[in-house]
Amino acid sequence: MSTLRPIGRCIRYFQGRRAVRRFASAATVPLSDPHPSIPDAGSHSRIPPEPTKVTHLASGITVASIETYSPVSRLGLIVEAGSRFETEKNRGVTHFLRNSAFLSTSDYTAFRISRETEQLGGHLSATSTRDHFIYMGDCMRNDIGVMMEGISSVALNSSFFPWEVSNQTARVELDLKLAAESPTIGIMESVHKGAFRTTLGNSLYCPTYNLGKITSDHLHQFVSDHYQPKRMVVIGIGVNSDEFVKTVQDTFSSAKSPEKVIDKLASQYHGGSEHRVETGSELVHACLATEGVGLSSKDFLTSGLLQRILGVTPFIKWSPNTISRVNKAGSEAVGGNPAMVTCFNTCHSDSGLFGLYVVSHADDVRKVLSAAVNEFSAVAKGNISDAELTRAKNQLKASILMTHESQVELLEDIGTQILVNGTYTDAHAAADSVDKISGDDVVQVAKRFFGGKPTYAAQGNLCNTPYLDELRS
Structure with a gap:
């Protein structure tokens, strides 16, 4: 989901230099043994939160x-x-x-x-x-x-x-x-x-x-x-x-139902368009997308799993991100030159966008885009290993659970689910549902996405950037 959220304020408390030194000097007990000064976990355990x-x-x-x-x-x-x-x-x-x-x-x-x-x-x-x-x-x-x-x-x-x-x-x-x-x-x-x-x-x-x-x-x-x-x-x-x-x-006692009710117009995916903006930048930003799924779709979690199989941004800062199939393919296509490819999955209430986002030097963008599209095609043809599926499930479940540790994300998710679906499914139930998704489910969704009518946008020095018909030919 796309949002414009203001930068939050955060207050952090740091221990002084003496406290750090005392901690270091006290580390005389072997790390394999429990420290005698640490109380039993049961003596200070927190009361678990109640259900929503x-x-x-x-x-x-x-x-x-x-x-x-x-x-x-x-x-x-x-x-x-x-x-x-x-x-x-x-x-x-x-x-x-x-x-x-x-x-x-x-x-x-x-x-x-x-x-x-x-x-x-x-x-x-x-x-x-x-x-x-x-x-x-x-x-x-x-x-x-x-x-x-x-x-x-x-x-x-x-x-x-x-x-x-x-x-x-x-x-x-x-x-x-x-x-x-x-x-x-x-x-x-x-x-x-x-x-x-x-x-x-x-x-x-x-x-x-x-x-x-x-x-x-x-x-x-x-x-x-x-x-x-x-x-x-x-x-x-x-x-x-x-x-x-x-x-x-x-x-909220003043909230009244108006006489005039405005109906919600259903979104309609058209696609097939191409938007190019020439700038003096040395880099090219390009996005190739097809229609994804909405928040109420039965394939909502499956689309998230497919996204992680193809690859998202690195989980470790400055890492080569070798587990991302599309990023690895794009980098190898240009001999290791700097390039970034990520799979994005934007879900709205009744539809969404699924695709590839690329950033690379102008001279390399054609090769990077082609390599990423070919990798997407391979997944749509069923080229997914059991190890990749397991890794992607772990990533998606961890993402769901970690995201809900943030009260901002939790609040938005609760409200959005109720408005879209009329009910709320908590993070643990969603994580459990991820385990039930099969490799065949992922391949079917990949086929549908890859075979969809594409929408394309690019910005930067576009002298070497392919046109839409060149990418899908």
Whole structure:
């Protein structure tokens, strides 16, 4: 899934030099024996977290909660209101909505929201994907009520004063300039546009022609149309479930179902397009994709397994990444010259993209791309060993479990699953499902992906970059 998440703040505590020296000098007990000063594990074991509880309120809002017994709580509101719901009349409205989050509401001024959050030692953020808009907040457990009041007010009662919205134009323009500095962002936006045209093809960024044209009325109308109770999930991690449900009932009491219901348009994959941008860069970024699967697809986990069989980015910094089939093939094709090939798998609510992303010197890109495509073809023909399948399963299971150690990822996953599937499957159940996938399942999905209608985008010095018909001939 594609997201624009702000850089998180992290506080780390370091031991002083004396503590390090004392630890080193105390290491006189053989490493094979337990140290006498370490207490028994049972004396300080943590209480395991409770299962996720899902509650459907009479208003239509769904509440998901997990009691982790942590002193810090993470709260979130996920709304089915991403950029896919934009129209020609309001293109870029979700970008302005992101930048206008936590401004003045009918209950609070922007200054008060900022001041109270800082006084509590909390943290607020807003981000969006093509499917969803996400508000998040961190706070101490005693301040859950205050934080939820703030999130509710920002989501449902933002004032969007014309002067405040107008002030966001400069920030949106800065976002566009920063995005233009990243070839990866440009490539992925181009591939989505070529693949889906509208819906999932709508950009996460405001188009330059709409800078200064998105008004307060656009924001009010978008929120009114899409911020419906049945399209909202409120999540609490590190909360007492019963108390949290009551808090949500109180703070979101103003959420009402509108008279006008906006239906969700299904995405339609078109493909077959080619987008090339010539620049003065010595490197070429190129992406070749076909239609993948959505989050609700029965092949969702199988596509993740195929991705790891083909190869993702290195697991160890500066490693040669020899277990990646596509990266190894690309590197060998150019005699070990610097090149990077990774398989990417982007899943949205009802569709996705699956393919290859390449970065190499302009003189080498043709060989690198051809080698990577040939490796994909080999997998689609069944060239997968048992050892590769086992390794890929271990990687996928580890990725699922490690990702859910992050409360940010866990919160987004819970909300997204409930909005897309209506239920939540936890990480351990998902990891268990990976073991049931067979090699034949992977090959069938690979055949379908490889035989799909491709979408292609490239940026850089393209003098030696092949065209789409040359890659698939």
